[in-house]
Amino acid sequence: QVELVESGGGLVQAGGSLTLSCVASIRPFSRYSIGWFRQAPGKEREFVGAISWYAETTYYADFVQGRFTISRDIAKYTVYLKMDYLKPEDTGVYLCALTAAPRPGMVASGYDSWGQGTQVTVSS
Numbered sequence: 001q002v003e004l005v006e007s008g009g010g011l012v013q014a015g016g017s018l019t020l021s022c023v024a025s026i027r028p029f030s031r032y033s034i035g036w037f038r039q040a041p042g043k044e045r046e047f048v049g050a051i052s053w054y055a056e057t058t059y060y061a062d063f064v065q066g067r068f069t070i071s072r073d074i075a076k077y078t079v080y081l082k083m084d085y086l087k088p089e090d091t092g093v094y095l096c097a098l099t100a101a102p103r104p105g106m107v108a109s110g111y112d113s114w115g116q117g118t119q120v121t122v123s124s
Contacts, residue, residue, distance in 0.1 A: 004023070005023045033103075035098075035111055049068060058070045088124045097115070
């Protein structure tokens with residue numbers, strides 16, 4: 001059973017930064033793509049970004065606008081989501097998800113395993 005564990009969430013003021021981590025138990029970690037999604041109360045889960053195991057290509061939602069960066073450390077089985085210039089509308093539960101697809105998509109149903117999420121709250 002694959003386990004994904006997110007951490008790094010918290011309360012931050014608008015304009016601040018947070019770095020989220022997603023540790024995966026699956027091996028070989030290098031052959032899986034990881035996506036980040038978020039879900040705000042009363043809203044649908046939305047794609048934030050992803051990193052492909054193939055060439056480590058990264059993909060981002062339009063609303064990111066260069067503020068977020070996804071990277072991974074294969075030796076630590078970890079993917080990071082560094083978020084800068086945070087806005088109140090970035091508030092939500094951030095979840096990481098795993099897929100074997102070399103080119104991860106933006107649709108949640110395309111991912112096979114999910115973490116429990118970590119709360120990010122951005123105050124104005």
